[in-house]
Amino acid sequence: MPTPLVRLVRFFGWTAFLASSAVVAGAVVVQAAGGPEIEQRLWPTPRLWRYFFATLWMSSATVVMALALATPVAYALVRSPRRWQRQALHTLTVIPLLTMPSVYAYAWFILATNRGAILQPVMGFLGLNAPGAGPLCAAWVLAVWLWPIPALILAAAFRYGGAGAYRLACLDASPLRAFLVGALPVMRGPMMAACAVVFVLAAIDSTVAPLVGASDVWSTEMLASANVARRYARPAAYLFWQSWPMLAVTVLLALSALPGLRQMSKWGGDGGLVHETSRPTSASRTWGISVVVAIVLALGPILVFAVSLAGGRYTITQSFAEAFRTIRVAGVPTLMVAACAGLAGVAVAVALLDEPRWPRPLRFASAATTGIVVLVAILPPPLIGTSLASFFSSEIIGNAKHWNIYDNTPVTWVAAMLARFAFVPVCLAQLLNRRIPGELADQALSDGANRIERLTCARLPLMWRPLAAAGVAVAGLSLSEVAAAGLVQPPQWIGGSLAVYIDSQMHYGRHNQTIALSLIMVGGAVMAGLVLSLIARRR
Amino acid sequence: MRRTQRKHRPVRLALYGANAILLVMSLLSLWPLGCAGDSDGGSAGAVVVYCSVDIGFAEPILDDFTRETGIRVHRQFDTEAGKTTGLLHKLLAERQNPRADVWWSSEIFGTMQLAADGVLDAYRPTTADDIPRQYRDRADRWTAFGLRGRVLAYDPKRTRAEDLPRRWCDLVDPKYRGRVAMADPRFGTTRGHMATLLSLWGEPAMMKFYEGLRGNGFHRSDGNSHSVLMLVRGVVDYAATDTDDVIVAQQRGDSIAMVYPDLDTPDGKGPAAGTLWIPCSVALVNGAPHGSVARKLIDYLASAKIEERLYASDSRNVPVRPGLRKKLGASAPGESDVDYAAAAAMLDRSDALVTDVLLK
Numbered sequence: 001m002p003t004p005l006v007r008l009v010r011f012f013g014w015t016a017f018l019a020s021s022a023v024v025a026g027a028v029v030v031q032a033a034g035g036p037e038i039e040q041r042l043w044p045t046p047r048l049w050r051y052f053f054a055t056l057w058m059s060s061a062t063v064v065m066a067l068a069l070a071t072p073v074a075y076a077l078v079r080s081p082r083r084w085q086r087q088a089l090h091t092l093t094v095i096p097l098l099t100m101p102s103v104y105a106y107a108w109f110i111l112a113t114n115r116g117a118i119l120q121p122v123m124g125f126l127g128l129n130a131p132g133a134g135p136l137c138a139a140w141v142l143a144v145w146l147w148p149i150p151a152l153i154l155a156a157a158f159r160y161g162g163a164g165a166y167r168l169a170c171l172d173a174s175p176l177r178a179f180l181v182g183a184l185p186v187m188r189g190p191m192m193a194a195c196a197v198v199f200v201l202a203a204i205d206s207t208v209a210p211l212v213g214a215s216d217v218w219s220t221e222m223l224a225s226a227n228v229a230r231r232y233a234r235p236a237a238y239l240f241w242q243s244w245p246m247l248a249v250t251v252l253l254a255l256s257a258l259p260g261l262r263q264m265s266k267w268g269g270d271g272g273l274v275h276e277t278s279r280p281t282s283a284s285r286t287w288g289i290s291v292v293v294a295i296v297l298a299l300g301p302i303l304v305f306a307v308s309l310a311g312g313r314y315t316i317t318q319s320f321a322e323a324f325r326t327i328r329v330a331g332v333p334t335l336m337v338a339a340c341a342g343l344a345g346v347a348v349a350v351a352l353l354d355e356p357r358w359p360r361p362l363r364f365a366s367a368a369t370t371g372i373v374v375l376v377a378i379l380p381p382p383l384i385g386t387s388l389a390s391f392f393s394s395e396i397i398g399n400a401k402h403w404n405i406y407d408n409t410p411v412t413w414v415a416a417m418l419a420r421f422a423f424v425p426v427c428l429a430q431l432l433n434r435r436i437p438g439e440l441a442d443q444a445l446s447d448g449a450n451r452i453e454r455l456t457c458a459r460l461p462l463m464w465r466p467l468a469a470a471g472v473a474v475a476g477l478s479l480s481e482v483a484a485a486g487l488v489q490p491p492q493w494i495g496g497s498l499a500v501y502i503d504s505q506m507h508y509g510r511h512n513q514t515i516a517l518s519l520i521m522v523g524g525a526v527m528a529g530l531v532l533s534l535i536a537r538r539r
Numbered sequence: 540m541r542r543t544q545r546k547h548r549p550v551r552l553a554l555y556g557a558n559a560i561l562l563v564m565s566l567l568s569l570w571p572l573g574c575a576g577d578s579d580g581g582s583a584g585a586v587v588v589y590c591s592v593d594i595g596f597a598e599p600i601l602d603d604f605t606r607e608t609g610i611r612v613h614r615q616f617d618t619e620a621g622k623t624t625g626l627l628h629k630l631l632a633e634r635q636n637p638r639a640d641v642w643w644s645s646e647i648f649g650t651m652q653l654a655a656d657g658v659l660d661a662y663r664p665t666t667a668d669d670i671p672r673q674y675r676d677r678a679d680r681w682t683a684f685g686l687r688g689r690v691l692a693y694d695p696k697r698t699r700a701e702d703l704p705r706r707w708c709d710l711v712d713p714k715y716r717g718r719v720a721m722a723d724p725r726f727g728t729t730r731g732h733m734a735t736l737l738s739l740w741g742e743p744a745m746m747k748f749y750e751g752l753r754g755n756g757f758h759r760s761d762g763n764s765h766s767v768l769m770l771v772r773g774v775v776d777y778a779a780t781d782t783d784d785v786i787v788a789q790q791r792g793d794s795i796a797m798v799y800p801d802l803d804t805p806d807g808k809g810p811a812a813g814t815l816w817i818p819c820s821v822a823l824v825n826g827a828p829h830g831s832v833a834r835k836l837i838d839y840l841a842s843a844k845i846e847e848r849l850y851a852s853d854s855r856n857v858p859v860r861p862g863l864r865k866k867l868g869a870s871a872p873g874e875s876d877v878d879y880a881a882a883a884a885m886l887d888r889s890d891a892l893v894t895d896v897l898l899k
Contacts, residue, residue, distance in 0.1 A: 046899060113768055113771050129773050213761070215758075215761050224723060227625030228624065231631055231632065491613055492585070504619060507761065507764055508595065509771075
């Protein structure tokens with residue numbers, strides 16, 4: 001890659017960062033510094049405390065369920081004897097993360113409102129139809145969406161950290177016991193990080209809980225409050241001061257994940273031997289069971305939707321014709337925004353790269369900026385959307401009558417997607433950057449390369465493939481984002497968000513066209529998963 | 540070496556393909572920037588509508604308007620969670636520099652509030668002469684049509700007729716403990732419904748009602764349709780909602796029926812108030828950037844053709860035009876003569892009571 005192009009990408013990356021995460025952080029800090037809004041109390045009301053504790057319970061339950069689902073898959077991921085088996089399982093593991101969470105909630109919703117003679121009594125028996133079971137249902141749906149995070153982290157932690165302990169434990173224990181007793185304790189740091197990530201994502205998700213009927217949780221209230229906040233001069237302050245206890249918890253949890261993440265950044269080499277097993281039959285059986293579990297979890301909604309589609313008011317052809325009409329209208333702008341977010345995400349990651357030989361202020365700036373990107377990403381999406389909307393629609397930027405950035409361009413929308421998901425390529429780039437041997441940059445330095453040339457020659461060539469995969473992941477995640485996109489859709493651009501449209505339709509219950517749209521969204525996630533797994537294949 | 544390269548060709552192709560798609564889509568997204576100065580979208584023009592009518596009902600109507608007139612309609616819908624209230628606050632926030640031209644609401648109370656706050660401009664639709672006086676603003680700042688009733692949905696297989704509440708105030712009866720779902724009263728038609736009760740009953744009775752509801756463990760749902768789905772799932776036995784949500788559920792094949800509870804005062808001493816029917820409303824935004832085309836859209840939406848179409852849809856809005864009602868054989872059971880203006884004036888106080896007492 002030529003150096004001028006890298007300079008251009010870095011310039012674009014810094015601009016994108018300033019327009020997204022920096023705007024959100026700035027708006028929240030500046031607006032919140034003025035204290036709570038009029039009529040608002042600093043100490044949350046009993047109702048908000050109730051939501052706070054319900055959210056803690058829901059997110060904790062999500063973590064437990066996600067770990068329970070992830071552990072067998074992680075076990076199979078590291079013990080599968082053949083490469084294609086691991087790749088197949090990897091692909092199945094990535095798919096849920098790229099699937100719109102509302103799709104899982106909608107599949108659950110269809111099951112829950114099913115009039116079948118078997119399902120309803122079963123749900124009744126499990127207590128899932130009880131009025132207070134909303135958070136539990138939400139936790140289950142969130143776990144089905146988020147289990148790949150602990151699965152992938154556990155598998156990687158085992159490969160790079162727990163393999164030695166596992167092999168030692170294997171001397172006098174069965175493989176499963178050796179994994180649970182020998183390897184798991186060594187992998188504590190990354191596991192904690194995985195739990196923290198799942199907890200935070202479950203707590204800030206604003207789409208699943210409302211759909212499954214968990215109205216009394218923090219994220220649902222935040223979504224509703226974002227609408228009320230518009231009446232105030234400082235809408236971001238209103239949301240911030242309403243939710244500071246939950247924000248504090250998420251920030252603390254994010255900080256608690258740091259040691260684990262630091263441990264992960266030191267991983268290197270190949271833990272190849274762990275794939276070998278003295279009992280291939282047992283490993284294949286484990287793989288088979290895990291694949292079935294992963295297929296049910298990742299592709300279960302397809303089955304639910306396919307069955308539901310067969311018996312509705314509209315024929316399958318009519319449903320898909322209407323779904324494709326909607327995609328023509330709302331899909332194109334959404335794809336454009338997702339593509340912009342993907343590219344800009346990679347540019348931000350490249351912009352924040354540094355190396356140990358750079359001057360200290362530059363390295364500090366890079367580290368601080370990475371911190372801002374991550375901190376903004378764990379803010380609730382309604383707060384991100386509200387902050388960006390209040391900035392880009394402000395008198396200076398978004399008030400021109402005939403044309404302005406807020407009304408006529410997707411800049412605010414792209415910025416929201418970046419603020420939410422730029423952390424994926426940024427964190428990946430930082431982790432990879434720390435693993436690149438310093439000798440390469442030293443060699444480039446002795447050849448007379450300046451600091452950008454050293455990045456161009458010694459670092460970027462080793463990380464462009466994972467960065468491209470991260471860009472695709474950002475685009476995929478942006479396609480299905482609802483809570484922030486709903487607040488920043490430009491009123492006069494070519495269209496709005498497909499995900500917001502689908503999500504709003506899901507709230508009206510079982511409908512063939514919505515089911516067809518959901519099926520198409522899952523199909524898109526499967527395709528994206530396949531592309532990602534192709535890109536991520538190692539030489 | 541060559542073999543390795545061949546082996547990884549699909550990977551490279553996938554990677555290049557993904558990046559090429561990202562690049563092309565990004566460049567395409569820049570295209571509107573170049574021509575965005577033409578914000579009227581061509582010779583026929585464009586109009587920005589903020590719409591809280593359910594997207595499934597509103598979108599086909601707006602599409603047909605574009606087809607018939609060539610005028611492009613930029614739409615901003617709201618979410619179920621922030622129904623009407625979200626866009627209402629957006630209009631209030633944008634009062635100094637309006638971005639919307641037309642406000643098409645699924646209810647009337649918020650529209651009246653906007654009119655009182657100076658957000659709406661006077662315009663009398665040319666198609667609205669046959670709309671009765673009570674459904675038009677005296678200063679022509681809004682026009683209303685297409686009624687939906689506030690009802691209580693229930694499952695006839697689970698609930699006996701004698702167990703049905705006859706009045707809204709009956710919901711505080713202990714026999715309904717934990718059995719009632721209602722949307723968040725800070726949003727949508729439920730907001731106007733509560734403000735109406737407040738205007739009819741007065742604050743002490745309303746506070747008692749909220750305390751009773753809270754004590755009875757009512758279930759706050761994410762929206763009216765959500766209340767219905769809680770009922771269908773068997774989580775609750777009664778759902779306070781609008782007629783259209785029940786009709787949509789019936790069309791879907793769910794076991795569901797509805798009653799039209801009266802608005803009577805809890806002590807039974809007030810006049811029998813009947814059932815609350817809430818019209819949709821349409822209005823021109825004060826300082827609308829595309830005022831002339833906005834008037835055309837308002838004429839279109841306030842026409843008898845659209846009112847008839849709304850009745851024919853699953854929303855089944857009952858026309859306010861007497862002639863149309865007769866022609867279609869439509870009726871609004873127990874229709875009350877509620878003073879919408881009095882209720883609209885109570886909205887802010889009602890919100891405060893909801894927050895301080897009901898959702899405490």
